[in-house]
Amino acid sequence: MLTLRGVDVEPPPIGLQLEFQTLFTPEALQFLHDLCSTFQPEVDRILKLRVLKKVQLDLTGELPDFRADTAHIRNNPTWRVSPVPQRLRCRHVDIGDLAPCDTQCLIQGLRSKAQGLQVDFDDGNCPTYHNQIKGIYNVYQAVHNLFHDAPPISQAPVLMLRPRAWNMVEHNMMVNGRQVPGPLFDFGLLMFHNAKLLLENQSGPFFYLSKVESHLEAKLWNQIFLWTEGKLGLPVGSVKATVLIECVLASFEMEEILYELREHSAGLNCGIWDYSASFVNKLGHRAEFLLPDRSKYVNMEKRFLRSYMDLLVQTCHRRGALATGGMAALLLPGDRQSDLYKTVVTTVTRLKLLEIQAGVDGFMVYDLDLIEPMQNLFRAYSQGENQLQQLRDDITVTPEDLLTMPAGGVTLYGLRYNIAVGVLFINAWLSGRGHFFYKGQVEDSATAEISRSQVWQWIRHQVKLEDDGRSVTRWLVRSLTQGLMVDLRAASCQTQRDEERLTTAMSIFLEVVQKSDFPEFLTTYLYLDHTFLSSQSTHEPSRSLIWICSSERSLRICRLSLSHFRAFL
Numbered sequence: 001m002l003t004l005r006g007v008d009v010e011p012p013p014i015g016l017q018l019e020f021q022t023l024f025t026p027e028a029l030q031f032l033h034d035l036c037s038t039f040q041p042e043v044d045r046i047l048k049l050r051v052l053k054k055v056q057l058d059l060t061g062e063l064p065d066f067r068a069d070t071a072h073i074r075n076n077p078t079w080r081v082s083p084v085p086q087r088l089r090c091r092h093v094d095i096g097d098l099a100p101c102d103t104q105c106l107i108q109g110l111r112s113k114a115q116g117l118q119v120d121f122d123d124g125n126c127p128t129y130h131n132q133i134k135g136i137y138n139v140y141q142a143v144h145n146l147f148h149d150a151p152p153i154s155q156a157p158v159l160m161l162r163p164r165a166w167n168m169v170e171h172n173m174m175v176n177g178r179q180v181p182g183p184l185f186d187f188g189l190l191m192f193h194n195a196k197l198l199l200e201n202q203s204g205p206f207f208y209l210s211k212v213e214s215h216l217e218a219k220l221w222n223q224i225f226l227w228t229e230g231k232l233g234l235p236v237g238s239v240k241a242t243v244l245i246e247c248v249l250a251s252f253e254m255e256e257i258l259y260e261l262r263e264h265s266a267g268l269n270c271g272i273w274d275y276s277a278s279f280v281n282k283l284g285h286r287a288e289f290l291l292p293d294r295s296k297y298v299n300m301e302k303r304f305l306r307s308y309m310d311l312l313v314q315t316c317h318r319r320g321a322l323a324t325g326g327m328a329a330l331l332l333p334g335d336r337q338s339d340l341y342k343t344v345v346t347t348v349t350r351l352k353l354l355e356i357q358a359g360v361d362g363f364m365v366y367d368l369d370l371i372e373p374m375q376n377l378f379r380a381y382s383q384g385e386n387q388l389q390q391l392r393d394d395i396t397v398t399p400e401d402l403l404t405m406p407a408g409g410v411t412l413y414g415l416r417y418n419i420a421v422g423v424l425f426i427n428a429w430l431s432g433r434g435h436f437f438y439k440g441q442v443e444d445s446a447t448a449e450i451s452r453s454q455v456w457q458w459i460r461h462q463v464k465l466e467d468d469g470r471s472v473t474r475w476l477v478r479s480l481t482q483g484l485m486v487d488l489r490a491a492s493c494q495t496q497r498d499e500e501r502l503t504t505a506m507s508i509f510l511e512v513v514q515k516s517d518f519p520e521f522l523t524t525y526l527y528l529d530h531t532f533l534s535s536q537s538t539h540e541p542s543r544s545l546i547w548i549c550s551s552e553r554s555l556r557i558c559r560l561s562l563s564h565f566r567a568f569l
Helices: 017-023 026-060 071-075 103-111 129-143 182-200 215-232 254-260 273-283 303-318 339-358 368-381 399-403 412-430 445-461 474-492 496-513 522-529 532-536 541-549 562-566
Strands: 002-004 007-009 093-098 116-120 158-162 169-175 178-181 206-209 240-245 265-270 323-328 362-365 436-438 441-443
Touching (some): 007 026, 017 129, 026 169, 026 182, 026 273, 093 368, 103 116, 103 129, 129 169, 129 182, 158 182, 182 215, 215 240, 215 254, 265 303, 273 445, 323 339, 339 362, 412 445, 412 496, 412 522, 445 474, 445 522, 474 496
Parallel strands (some): 093 116, 116 158, 323 362
Antiparallel strands (some): 007 169
């Protein structure tokens, strides 16, 4: 362990000595120490306020609403966010879910014709120590033009850096005896090593902020930006950030979030699955917030999601900020002449045209082959580099609009699909991957969240299947999960180690969806409460096993055979 001025850092993973030495210089460690020491108390406070808000909703039975104490911000028509830099004004199509530790995918993204790259340390990434160091170092290489087969940073698609959200910590670094917040670890290293060069090349530093739940959290980020700009000698407003509105509570504070970040705002982003899952997280124990089968009844045309997107566009454009939509997760088949290829293009076009017509200024795709057709779609149905002129004064969004669940039930197909996505995501996570491919599209923690959330909620409310009237019970979910394992093994297992890992993933999934209390974030649950740490400690397997067997879940986990642990070592 490397110790310097109150900072304890684990040694580098095998094979990453150069990357470690480049990133963890004495100056960088001092910067991280100062950053974390300054803001750890406020991070603790906002996490406690999240808990308090949930308790208040549960105890009072109240519904989310627009805040009375911040009405003056919403009612003041004069304020605007600072204008975004030139390179952010036209971002019709970004590449999303790009795990930065995947060097070849990052280089392909840099060479693409996309306007931006969502360099994702959050949803599309599994935050092993190896992945974080490799990913941050890859960004360093891109910014410093060290990739010989990629364009210079001033000519490449602009990097939109997405650090982890506040629910994540970094196990491998401690400051003043505490594990540091994951987002401060990511943000601090990215800024320290890249900010000045990005600014000199008019290419950043630009960020996505995940899972912000209130304007107070936006205020904290703004304070972090101001402190960092001062510490690194950057002009105020150099950092620009797009906030992902992924929580139903945040949808009632969009204007306040923009206001708090007005010097540093690049706009807001709307997406479907994390946002939908937040209803289960915050309100899912209430029968009136039962979310029907997402495979059949949940899409951006439904009232609660369409209202959320309309309000986001209206709010952003009213304040001079950019509004971006979600990601097209579908993958194009290789045969461009096939009927399936045409169907995928038609489906993506219809969904993204809906967003363009709502007034969004851009959205994301995963498949690089979708970049050009989606850019053409933007050019055909919008004018100029963005749609800021669409003020959407034609709409008025009420709390009822935002909180009305779509009608519909649950199908056997939808239940099985959610189970498969949940199990396969946990399996990917335990393999060190933050996303995977299933049934023609990319799946990540966002789709895993909605999948496990729906299964938990359907069990909780004992909903009946449309197919045959059976109730969704723990027994039924266990039976379906075990039945699916045959197909999942055939599709994803090549070795005994793969089978053992998948079996463990199934056990963890069943534990999560059968819990009495809803685990707030699946990734936090996996990151803190299970075998994640042992999957990183390949240099000390015995210590990893001891850690697992001394955890809170020792009785359950230690009943697993030693062969299960070999899947993670």
